[in-house]
Amino acid sequence: MGNFYGFGYGMHGMRIFVPMTRTRWTPPPGFARKLINWSRHLDRPLPWREEQEPYRIWLSEMLLQQTRAAQAIPYYHRFVEQYPTVQELAQADIAEVLRLWEGLGYYNRAHFLHQTARIVTSTRGGQFPDTYEGLLALPGIGPYTAAAIASFAFGRPHAVVDGNVIRILARLTGLEGDPARPEVRREFQARADTLMGRSDPAAFNQAMMDFGAVQCVPRQPDCPSCPFAGFCMAWNTDRVNAFPAKKTRRTLRHRYFLFLVLKKGSRTWLVRRDRGDVWRGLFTFPLHETDAPVDDPEALARSGWPFLPPMRPMTISGPWEQVLTHQHIHAWILTASFPRTTAIPPEWMAVEIRDLPNFAFPRILRRFLNDPRTSLIP
DNA sequence: TATTCGTGGAT
DNA sequence: TATCCAAGAAT
Incomplete structure (x- = not known):
């Protein structure tokens, strides 16, 4: 005492x-x-x-x-x-x-x-x-x-x-x-x-x-x-x-996310976040994560998703930043058109792009979607 | 019991 | 700009 x-x-x-x-x-x-x-x-x-x-x-x-x-x-x-x-x-x-x-x-x-x-x-x-x-x-x-x-x-x-x-x-x-x-x-x-x-x-x-x-x-x-x-x-x-006693300072963990906005006609794909991590239950674009800073997003994307057509150009947006309580998210968002739907992982969910406003997204992705330069949602 | 869960306003 | 921290709870 x-x-x-x-x-x-x-x-x-x-x-x-x-x-x-x-x-x-x-x-x-x-x-x-x-x-x-x-x-x-x-x-x-x-x-x-x-x-x-x-x-x-x-x-x-x-x-x-x-x-x-x-x-x-x-x-x-x-x-x-x-x-x-x-x-x-x-x-x-x-x-x-x-x-x-x-x-x-x-x-x-x-x-x-x-x-x-x-x-x-x-x-x-x-x-x-x-x-x-x-x-x-x-x-x-x-x-x-x-x-x-x-x-x-x-x-x-x-x-x-x-x-x-x-x-x-x-x-x-x-x-x-x-x-x-x-x-x-x-x-x-x-x-x-x-x-x-x-x-x-x-x-x-x-x-x-x-x-x-x-x-x-x-x-x-x-x-x-x-x-x-x-x-x-x-x-x-x-x-x-x-007063009151100061809380112990938190340590920030850096995470590097690659999101893939894969488009086929009027549709794209989403995944649902699972429990045990941030943004439980929210939707994101298919995600590839690394623990090191990303210097070549496209090369990393092509290794993460080998089914991407090699010759087709991608639009690269980022890095988008969001600081959470214990994490700092660095996100790159890659947009690509894809004419075929083979080899799409079964957990990916096809949705109409015009319906994206109806899904719950993390703030970092909502900022991307609302950015006029993105022009994903007409 | 120490950590981990978002986001944004205030200073 | 960096830091704090807000009508906390679960694990």
């Missing part, structure tokens, strides 16, 4: 602290009431705010996992319009769901969304579980999402612990550990639950996340204007930037 400090609860901006060793953190009195009161003056319109329907709350929370609210909003509107009820979502084809999800990333979420819709529809008559534990058992619903739905939809007293709450509590209470560690995570959860107390769970959770998004922001927060500065550990020890 690290050092703990006791604080005087002073007025706004007051810096009273007495270094001391403690074994227990003491919650500031009246925190929940003050926090909710703070949030009343806030103008932060979100389409799922004040929403009562569990389906829509669940949908919004799935869209919001590791995603900024601003990015999720247009997707939320499209999903609600396309699938007004969980039954309609359950009946949809996963390819269609993924097409609607395209561009949002973390495509496993779309698969979990669909799975949970089917479970809720087929085994629960379209009704979501109304308990934290029941929600937690569903695909794609972890501790955060279960707490969010349980509180927002059913008024149950479970405090959400997301990135906002971790940042707020780390600074406010001086919790220094790595939030990724389970015991530290449990402590965050315990302190969040303590702070929630007997206040309105939905109002408290909403206010905490609003507070993190508006006031206790990651970088250069305006602490002098913060209503809790008087008993904020980080502020009163001048260590605001030290």
Whole structure:
């Protein structure tokens, strides 16, 4: 355990602290009431705010996992319009769901969304579980999402612990550990639950996340204007930037992709991405991957796809770049006409080129398709 | 339990 | 420009 400090609860901006060793953190009195009161003056319109329907709350929370609210909003509107009820979502084809999800990333979420819709529809008559534990058992619903739905939809007293709450509590209470560690995570959860107390769970959770998004922001927060500065550990020890503990830096893996846009008349071929890799369930053009930088895309293409006619010219586009969380994709896209269809691998799927807008593609390929110079889609 | 799952906005 | 990281969950 690290050092703990006791604080005087002073007025706004007051810096009273007495270094001391403690074994227990003491919650500031009246925190929940003050926090909710703070949030009343806030103008932060979100389409799922004040929403009562569990389906829509669940949908919004799935869209919001590791995603900024601003990015999720247009997707939320499209999903609600396309699938007004969980039954309609359950009946949809996963390819269609993924097409609607395209561009949002973390495509496993779309698969979990669909799975949970089917479970809720087929085994629960379209009704979501109304308990934290029941929600937690569903695909794609972890501790955060279960707490969010349980509180927002059913008024149950479970405090959400997301990135906002971790940042707020780390600074406010001086919790220094790595939030990724389970015991530290449990402590965050315990302190969040303590702070929630007997206040309105939905109002408290909403206010905490609003507070993190508006006031206790990651970088250069305006602490002098913060209503809790008087008993904020980080502020009163001048260590605001030290909380929360920094995540370990990721290492980028470089991957080199060759995509083949093989055209025969009005058609081309696609493959579907499998599980266990990026872009699960999305479509791409047939792909040849190497682990070394590509200096001669055409030569590599001809060795990767030996059936390509030797004399026929190819159009070479690239490199197209996309940086993912753990990977940097370098892509070359080769376009070739091919009069014969023999030797086409059986897993390749022939599609009409004009139908390409209907398939879910990774962003890097959608950028290629939308580029006017590509002129693949008329 | 450490890694791996996208994408884009902010600084 | 490079870096951070966002209403996390699964494996």
